[in-house]
Amino acid sequence: MTGVPASAAGGSSPAAPQSAAAQAAEAEQATVTALGPTAADVAALAEPEGDAKPPRGAKLAAAAVNQASVWNIANLLTMLRLILVPGFVALMLADGGYDPAWRSFAWAAFAVAMITDLFDGHLARTYNLVTDFGKIADPIADKAIMGAALICLSSLGDLPWWVTIVILGRELGITLMRFVVIRYGVIPASRGGKLKTLVQGIAVGMYVLALTGWLATLRWWVMAAAVILTVVTGLDYVRQAIVLRRAGIAEREAAAEETQG
Structure with a gap:
């Protein structure tokens, strides 16, 4: 008996079976497609790349943190001094002022205002509570109570x-x-300036009190010392x-010459 060709006996030959590795890869891909994006994919989409804008929620959260940081103990003491100014004036001028x-x-x-002035700046620097509000309000409060x-x-x-x-x-x-x-830069507060503020506070406080006798004479000398310190430290700041x-001008000119050269 003559042999029958395999193609004639079985028709077209079946496709070769896939390898085990290929079948495993297809199964993994099918699982990923069914489950959706992974956590890593979500994190990559959530993080902006390059100059991409941050999510709107991030801006709101940052704004909330900055707003909350204003309400710290140093700024509260500064606000207290501002509130004390009109109260001090009312008490000072009550019943004719005498x-x-x-x-x-x-x-x-006045004493409470001056004492808080000594603490709020120290607290802000020590505990990193410096804010833009404090930088503006603190000197205003100082000069407001002294000026009043x-x-x-x-x-x-x-x-x-x-x-x-x-x-x-x-x-x-x-x-x-x-x-x-x-x-050009910031002029730091000197020891003479701090001493001036202390002597001014003592002198003005002694004048606010209705002192008589030798205390009235003493306050005149303390005020004279305050005036001298005021003028001397002012000239030093100038x-x-x-x-x-x-x-600052010299540095700018040097930088400009280096750029041109």
Whole structure:
């Protein structure tokens, strides 16, 4: 008997079976397709690449954190000083401004304001509570309470107007000068400036109280020391501002020459 060809006997030959590795790969792909994207895929889509904008929720969360950071103990003390200013003026001028009892209450309000001034800046720097609000409100609160006390004392005739003009003129002038030269750098607070603030607070506090006798004479000398420190430290700040401005201009000119060369 002649042999029959395999193709004729069985028709077309069946396809070769797939390897085990290929079958496993197809099964894994089918499983991924059925289950959807993995956690890694979701994380990759959630993270912006390059200049892509962050999700809207991230901006809102960051804004909420920044807003909450304003309400810290240092800023609360600064706000307390601002609130004390109108209260101090009302107490100072109550009953004509010469009643010893009302003047004592006014002194208490002034003392609280000056004490909080010593602590809020220290707390902000120590515990990293520095905020844009604090940078602006703190010097305003300092000058507001001191200015209110000096103007009240001069309007009542207890303190010569020239003393008030010298102290307030120096404070406002130095503050303005700081803003002018801030493009070149920051003028740090000196020890003399801190001593000036302390002596000013003591002197003004002694004038707020209705003192008589040798204490009234002593407060005159303390105020004289405060005025001297005010003028001397003011001139020193002017010197620092001039040096800082010259150094800043020199650095800019050197940078421009290096760029051109």
